[in-house]
Amino acid sequence: MFISVLDLFKIGIGPSSSHTVGPMVAAHEFIGLIKAHAFDGESLQGATLRCTLKGSLAYTGRGHSTDRAVALGLQGYLPADLVDTDVQALVTQLWQSQQIELDQNRALLFSPARDVIFDTGKPLPQHSNGMVFEVTGRDGKPLLSETYFSIGGGFINTLAEIDQLQAPLKFAAVDSSAYPFDSANTLLALADKHQLSVARMKFINELEHLDESDLIAGLDNIWRAMRTCIEGGLATDGVLPGGLDIPRRAKGLYEGIKSKPETANINDWLCAYAMAVNEENAAGNMVVTAPTNGAAGVIPAVLYYFVTHEQGTQQQVRDFLLTASAIGGLIKQRSSISGAEVGCQGEVGSAAAMAAAGLCEVRGGNARQVENAAEIALEHHLGMTCDPVKGLVQVPCIERNGFGAIKAYAAASLALRGDGKHFMPLDNCIEAMRKTGLEMSYKYKETSLGGLAVSITEC
Template sequence: MFISVLDLFKIGIGPSSSHTMGPMMAANDFRSRIYQLVAASSTNKAMHVRCVLKGSLAFTGKGHATDRAVVLGLHGYTPEALSEQDVNALTAELWTTHFFTVNKDTVITFHPDNDIIFDKQETLPQHPNGMIYTLLDENEDVLLSETYFSIGGGFINTLAEISQLSAPLKMEPAKSFPFPFDSARSMLEMSQQSNYSIAEMKRANELTKISADELDEGLDKIWHAMQRCIKNGLTTEGQLPGGLKVSRRAKKLFNQLQDDSNKKATLNDWLCAYAMAVNEENAAGHMVVTAPTNGAAGVIPAVLYYMVKHENGSLENVRDFLLTAAAIGGIIKHRSSISGAEVGCQGEVGSAAAMAAAGLCAAQGGTVKQIENAAEIAIEHHLGMTCDPVGGLVQVPCIERNGFGAIKAHTAAALARRGTGEHFMPLDNCIEAMRQTGLEMSHKYKETSLGGLAVSITEC
């Protein structure tokens, strides 16, 4: 299997990779299909679009801005293109436009309040994050229809694509790459045989598709975006949108740490400040790097930022970190899931922590066995974690949870490097345990806000 580091880490906007970025990409794809249909015909029929959101997208789509994402996508916007824009103002303008244009002069009617339907009745069997886009004429006859699935991390599949795959992934066959590992075990074996590190193997695979300069530029762009997101979060105050009236805390915490005259600030304090800064930006719908999801976007940047700012990490350390983390993330996505709607938050923050632990261990000079051990420790201690966002918003418990994910990642890397790399539970087995736990987990705890903390709030 192969999934590029530049696909696993994507620059976009909050608050969710599966509920915001994925639906936006699906809407944009459907817009392209309308364009092709119109270009191939000479019809002058009045046409309009309808979008039906299913499963988790229906239950928590409002809080995750799925409806806004659909509007933006149908108007031709992509997540990365919006990272520098005032998304709130743009959405407000497009919401009342009630149409979009393809082929310059073909008008497609679209009224978001009526044409986006949150269907909470039946979940599509292929995946809990389903959506059906339909183009209809004035008689409600279907001219074009496509079913999409947002499978986590901003990745999407059509019905045909997801039905053809044993796992809902867009990955290329392993045989075309020099190091075609599809498990932690094969990764360890290939490293031992080649005497390459995980980062070196991942780089070699990437270089079959792009040049070394393109890869490094892409990695550096990701790192710069992560830093910008942290800095934005550390300098912004106020209340987060959505109705819970949650106040931002990262700036205040950061200022306290900087003003700490007794130097009592701990590693945990700094990691929480950095991680919470990212996830407050995500909750506000601002620019964020999917790492590997938006709900878990603070873990990896926090650990990386601490490594650079407090432990003198170099740019080469950063690149090795990201390549190693991506190798681990690709294995998790291939063998299980990074989608909260599919396996709960163990698949989001748990995966991010495993990736961060592996990346940090690698950057600090850990052996391949120690790196695999670090990833296993981190994910093991997230097993069973539910996805139960209060109010369907990526705020409570998501923001603090990223801080604790970063702490666990750093601890896992440190613990692994203290050992020889020999350990009892292999990473592959731990990933399989996560998959099985997700399969048996009630849908109430998988990003539907029907259980757990989401229903444990008593209003006074």
Template structure:
């Protein structure tokens, strides 16, 4: 099993990797097939119009998660990793006014967001909670091409056939080839580390270098951290009310200014490290909730945990080497890949245990690695962090990634550091293996009522009065 670090850490826009980035990418894939795909159509008949339908969690929380905006932008040819957030409102205004999308390399297509984009809350698609369909029509409205996609978390998008293959690969017994350390679970990872004498970061690096050279890998890892750090800094400068109607104020800047004052005056504060970690995480998720540029880690909803722990590491430990940051990212991605392969990172599939829980496990593992932990201690750190997120629901108030998501990332970062610290104080032996914890998360997600899986139909979403 091999999932690249750059599949888990992707630059995009907020507020959601599964509900914003994924649908935008799916729309792009559909456009490519409309233009280049080999599909039957009557001679002389051309595509004149497009339509789309959102299902499951995408339908229930799509407006709050900006899924409608993402689909419109995607059908206009924009991609999550290169669109300028400051230009989005102007693009959407133009499309709503002209009722036309104009992707590069295509003729203009008729598309009226008010009538051609449906939120179907009654008809879930069978493959995944985040289902969507796109259709191409001729000038008379007849359907020429229809495709279904699933946004399976972290910005990953698959077709129906691809989803079937993924499920088959998850249960297959044969060992995948192509990388030197194809561990499919944590036990295999530890066995390979023991046999090779390598750390988890070193094994992950060896796998990644089958795809790109060392210099290129380092440059791309540095770019990921620079994007994360830039998001923190933008979040610490942000002010005002976040969009969506809840009227939630951005707090990171105010908290940061207070912490700076304490730092400069040397005021005693036994909670100082936790406070800094929390404000770093909140800065990222306030930026995400405002539709800014973020890095999936492994999702947008959990994007603040890993950057916050990394920033904490650089601020409070004598670690300033870029190589430490790279090893942190490599190790955390190894753990995130195992969780995604054997369970899920999708809040719509398993609740927030799959988002913030996974992020905390990833961050705990990365921190334990760079602080000198053995592979067993790193695995233990990830297990502790994930174990204490088991059963966590995804119940965003108003369908927005604001309450409880922003503070939840702060607490996820604190748990990650605590987990790493506990693991490093032991010898790596522990009662619950990470594999058992991941499987428990998967089973818990299956048992969890759909109301608590990013539908905003249960939990805080129905017990907090929207103001």
């Protein structure tokens, strides 16, 4: 299975790729399905559109703005459309609306406060992030329905797609690539045979599906968005929304470091950069899924540090992103990047593995050192739970991204000190993460029913 770097890294809005971006995309797709259907104005007169959220989306959807995302998607918006939009003002306007205009002659009754339903009963068996969209006539009879699943990183599947025997991902077959790999072991064999770097093989594979100019422009746009997000977060203070009254800290941390740089170390810089991104995400602003919103700070922080402090070039930025996406694609295919499916090991753990691989590549590592770097970073996130307090991507998520970036940098440095030979293969580590996620209680998979989420006393 081929997953493009431009699919794995997507520009969107916070606070969650699985709870905000995915539902918005699903809602947008369903409204398109309705418009394409041969309904006349008479048959839809008095008809109602509803969305029922299941599983993790129901438990933590309010804190993750899932209802807002659904309403926006049903009104025709996609995440990238909202980058320069006052989302709060738009949402306020939508909450006053009582219907969705399909065209001049067709409309559906829809009130976001009434018709987005948080069903905390039994989740759908296929995946913990389920959504059931349905249109019912004025007589209560169903006219059209579709079930979607938000499977992490903003990716969605329908019920039919996720029930397929193969991995439920809508991408080109791996053998459509010049250097086909569906495991780290195959990737290393190809690198040895052709004496090519991971970044180079990924670049050539991308050209089977994209024009070179489009690929380069896409990579540069991703990096520009990452930089914008970091720098926006470093320049903004105040209190994050949601009710926890968490103050933004990245700006103060950054200004303190700059005022006394002689006392700062790499951990300080990485935490400032990563936390800046995740504070922007928590505020519902523009971020890049890397590979998810909840883990959006790790890769930008490591890459920003490399560019700013180690004079990384634009070509190295592209190679970093290509290498990171090669590793991220393997993790997504062979396990999961969804916190609702495998816990935070699949989000921050995956991001750290991707960042470590990218950094190792651009600092001169060979393919075996790159694979080693990814394995080290992922290994030391195994078992990490996803237990956001009050269902908000704030505690422990913001700080956790800083520590993910620190681990990624350390993993790359450690791998570069070796020759690439190591005991635990990356493929085995990814499998361990998958099995750990399967055995992890649902309480620790983005439901806010366990761990830190139930370890606070409200006064």
